Amino acid sequence: MSKIGVLAVQGAFAEHEAVLRGLGAQPVELRERKDLEGIEGLVLPGGESTVQGKLLTELGMMEPLKAAVSSGLPVLATCAGLILLARRLENDPAVWFGTLPVAVRRNAYGRQLGSFTATAPFKGLGNVEMIFIRAPVVVSTGPGVETLAEVEGRIAAVAFGNQIGLAFHPELGRDSRIHALFLERVREAGQRLRL
Numbered sequence: 001m002s003k004i005g006v007l008a009v010q011g012a013f014a015e016h017e018a019v020l021r022g023l024g025a026q027p028v029e030l031r032e033r034k035d036l037e038g039i040e041g042l043v044l045p046g047g048e049s050t051v052q053g054k055l056l057t058e059l060g061m062m063e064p065l066k067a068a069v070s071s072g073l074p075v076l077a078t079c080a081g082l083i084l085l086a087r088r089l090e091n092d093p094a095v096w097f098g099t100l101p102v103a104v105r106r107n108a109y110g111r112q113l114g115s116f117t118a119t120a121p122f123k124g125l126g127n128v129e130m131i132f133i134r135a136p137v138v139v140s141t142g143p144g145v146e147t148l149a150e151v152e153g154r155i156a157a158v159a160f161g162n163q164i165g166l167a168f169h170p171e172l173g174r175d176s177r178i179h180a181l182f183l184e185r186v187r188e189a190g191q192r193l194r195l
């Protein structure tokens with residue numbers, strides 16, 4: 001049973017935990033540094049990326065998580081999580097993990113009225129229903145970044161090594177296939193974070 005750390009300082013983490021449990025994984029809520037011990041994968045949920053990034057830093061989790069992700073710990077990042085991973089933000093000077101070589105625009109669909117659902121093909125899965133909430137968009141990708149999904153010509157999902165970044169919220173629908181793909185990567189990677 002894979003032990004998956006789910007960042008639980010702010011945002012939509014409980015929904016990810018439910019999906020992971022449904023797939024037979026063991027979610028662990030990450031609230032302080034010692035919670036990181038032994039995790040085999042990481043989920044960065046949606047929410048408010050600035051708040052999450054500040055809390056990760058203040059609580060001493062940023063440095064060990066960034067090191068682990070840089071050395072191949074699988075991560076599934078949704079929405080605010082994608083913003084945390086991005087190497088550059090087009091409309092914000094902050095860089096948090098900076099481990100995913102993409103540029104991202106925050107709140108790319110407008111701040112309040114930017115929530116919608118779309119169905120689009122996702123690499124390896126066929127059509128997937130995607131729920132966007134004040135979503136970011138990937139505006140450019142660096143070498144080695146694979147685009148996994150596009151919605152109306154805008155990149156909605158990318159992969160780079162063991163990092164998967166999604167502009168939408170797979171934890172809010174009934175489809176657990178993206179989490180299942182992530183858990184496959186976790187098993188293949190066979191990593192375990194040691195503090």
Ligand code: GLN
Pocket residue numbers: 045046047048049050078079080081083106107133134135136
């Ligand atoms: N708009 C949020 C941000 O910029 C992300 C929205 C979300 O995670 N649903 O941090």
